[in-house]
Amino acid sequence: MKSLLLSTFFSVVAFYLVMNNDKKRAILIMIFAIPFFYYPLENTQIHYGIRICMCGMIIFSVWLAMKLKKIRMDLKKYSPKVISLYYFLFIGIVLGCIYLGDGIEYMGGNREVRMLPSGQIINNSIFIILVILMLKVLVNFQHDSLFRAKIAKAFILTIFVQVFSQTLKILGMEHLLWNLFSPSGIYDIENVRNLGLWGGFGLGVYVVLIISLSLLYINNHKELSVTSILLVVIYSLVTGQRQTIGGIALFVILLIFIYTLRKKISVSYLVAAICILPIFLGFWSSYFSQIVTLRRFAPTIAYIQQGEVLMASGRQVAGLPFVLDDLKTNYPLTGKGLLNLGITKYHYSNIAGHVVWLNIYQKFGIIGVIYLLAILLYPLIKLFKISMKTNDRYVLKEGAILFSLMAVVFAQQFFDNFFSFSNTMLLYAFVYFWIFSFLNRQKFLNTKQDQIYAKN
Numbered sequence: 001m002k003s004l005l006l007s008t009f010f011s012v013v014a015f016y017l018v019m020n021n022d023k024k025r026a027i028l029i030m031i032f033a034i035p036f037f038y039y040p041l042e043n044t045q046i047h048y049g050i051r052i053c054m055c056g057m058i059i060f061s062v063w064l065a066m067k068l069k070k071i072r073m074d075l076k077k078y079s080p081k082v083i084s085l086y087y088f089l090f091i092g093i094v095l096g097c098i099y100l101g102d103g104i105e106y107m108g109g110n111r112e113v114r115m116l117p118s119g120q121i122i123n124n125s126i127f128i129i130l131v132i133l134m135l136k137v138l139v140n141f142q143h144d145s146l147f148r149a150k151i152a153k154a155f156i157l158t159i160f161v162q163v164f165s166q167t168l169k170i171l172g173m174e175h176l177l178w179n180l181f182s183p184s185g186i187y188d189i190e191n192v193r194n195l196g197l198w199g200g201f202g203l204g205v206y207v208v209l210i211i212s213l214s215l216l217y218i219n220n221h222k223e224l225s226v227t228s229i230l231l232v233v234i235y236s237l238v239t240g241q242r243q244t245i246g247g248i249a250l251f252v253i254l255l256i257f258i259y260t261l262r263k264k265i266s267v268s269y270l271v272a273a274i275c276i277l278p279i280f281l282g283f284w285s286s287y288f289s290q291i292v293t294l295r296r297f298a299p300t301i302a303y304i305q306q307g308e309v310l311m312a313s314g315r316q317v318a319g320l321p322f323v324l325d326d327l328k329t330n331y332p333l334t335g336k337g338l339l340n341l342g343i344t345k346y347h348y349s350n351i352a353g354h355v356v357w358l359n360i361y362q363k364f365g366i367i368g369v370i371y372l373l374a375i376l377l378y379p380l381i382k383l384f385k386i387s388m389k390t391n392d393r394y395v396l397k398e399g400a401i402l403f404s405l406m407a408v409v410f411a412q413q414f415f416d417n418f419f420s421f422s423n424t425m426l427l428y429a430f431v432y433f434w435i436f437s438f439l440n441r442q443k444f445l446n447t448k449q450d451q452i453y454a455k456n
Contacts, residue, residue: 002178007040007054011061018065024147026065027137028154030058034426035158035206037184037199048115051123053200053423056130063133073136078436082135084371088364089128095337095363096121103339117339124338124363127422131429142437143444149220152213155430156224159210159231162196166238169194185240194239200421202428203239204247205405205412207232209431211251212405216398243415247408254404258387262396323352327361335365340419356417363419376410379435386442395442402438405431 010033014026033055040057041050066073075082096103096117103117115123141147165181168174174182185194198206210232214225236244259265340353341362352358360368383406387399409431418424 002180003038003054004040006180007038007057010054011057014058015061015065018062018069021069023062023066023069023071024141024150026062027141028150030055030062030134030137031151031430032154032158033058034155034423034430035162036197037195037421037423048119050126051422052126052130053421053426055426056126056422059130059134059137059426062137066137071140073139075132075135075139077139078135078142078432078440081375082436085128085132088368088371089125089132091334092128092338092363093121093125095334096124096339097337099336099339102336102341115340120340121338124340124419127419127425128338130422131425134426134429135433138433142433142440148437149217152217153221153224156210156213156217156228159207159228159235162198163231163235165196166194166235170238195241196235196239198423200424200427201416201418202412202424203241204243205409205431206427207236207244208247208251208405208408209427211248212401215401243412247412250411251404251408254407255400258384258396258400258403261388264396317351319351323358327352327358331362331365333365333367335361335363335368337363339363353420354417355415356413356419359417359419372413376406376413379432379439380406380410382439383435386439398438402435406435 010029014029017023017026017029033053036054038054039049039051040054041052043049063073075085100117100121103120141151161181165174165183168176168181169183181197183194183196184199185196195203211229214228214232218225233248236248256265339362341359352362356372357369360372364371380403383399383403387396387403390396390399409428416424418428
């Protein structure tokens with residue numbers, strides 16, 4: 001009930017702000033709510049209902065108010081390709097209704113075991129609709145530098161709430177303030193996986209996004225950015241989630257790689273870093289290895305040393321041949337629409353529901369797989385080219401940071417299925433807002449320069 005009351009309160013406040021010509025403040029509330037797992041329209045006892053997060057209600061409220069105010073929200077301002085989201089919404093509903101009888105429950109989990117196929121289609125449709133609405137709400141601000149800085153600051157501040165939630169759990173005070181900051185997760189001694197207030201897939205992307213935004217605006221608010229990055233590291237170490245450390249490591253490596261290619265980092269610094277690595281490894285064996293998150297890397301490293309790279313992923317890869325055979329035999333090239341379809345027919349493995357490449361084939365077939373591959377690779381290629389060609393150090397900084405962030409998003413898709421949670425889908429939509437904003441700003445500047453050259 002408190003989740004519903006809290007979500008309703010912020011939704012009403014956001015609606016009121018937009019109707020009173022203060023839409024920017026309403027959007028800041030919307031952005032701040034993305035990483036919190038409150039499900040206002042779901043019954044917490046039987047886990048049945050509309051499984052949208054608190055941010056979903058606020059997004060709908062902001063969009064509705066902007067619609068009533070007749071504020072133009074054109075997705076094509078991002079890119080004409082974004083309109084394809086409507087195709088996946090439409091075809092997903094149609095195919096889901098055609099294959100309604102095949103609505104196999106996702107992963108066999110307690111939450112989904114009570115969800116009928118019709119409920120699966122309704123929930124997944126709403127997830128896509130919320131992504132569309134969120135992009136619509138943000139589209140007019142992709143060229144507004146001052147407001148983008150405020151949006152970044154609002155999102156960065158969420159890590160303070162996350163760490164506060166973790167601290168309450170460590171101190172045994174998670175029931176303080178009506179359980180509003182009580183974290184979710186697994187808390188046994190050997191396998192601690194503390195999700196904090198982020199109840200969804202994509203936790204690695206979340207922490208890297210905080211770091212990315214902190215670095216982008218470190219000149220605007222240095223103390224906030226440095227503190228936020230420090231809190232991200234602390235949060236990552238105590239969650240027990242390997243993807244947070246892996247995501248941060250990949251991000252840092254790629255950022256150094258870009259700057260090295262552009263000769264912005266001296267080779268001597270890299271040699272020094274390599275020399276320091278053995279010292280770090282010495283600390284690893286004596287101290288760092290006792291930290292839960294890092295301890296969970298031990299079996300991963302062991303599998304890699306044995307050449308079992310797939311097993312190192314932590315997913316049920318033993319069932320992969322059966323899953324692939326099932327997809328080839330029992331799924332049409334079109335997929336079966338917005339059903340959850342997690343457990344495949346011949347093997348009780350959750351890998352199809354856990355890894356988006358398999359899950360999107362179940363839903364949208366080969367077209368969905370190609371589309372996902374395209375929307376991941378296209379920005380990576382564009383960002384890399386801009387980073388390599390630009391002579392503007394600020395463009396290089398933003399391009400390199402967004403390229404490294406996008407690479408983490410790409411890597412995350414081999415471990416997670418973003419269709420599982422509405423806040424994960426909204427997190428990715430938020431990332432793409434930054435990507436589109438940067439690419440469109442560079443396109444605008446290039447067009448303007450071409451016009452100047454043409455006049456001269």
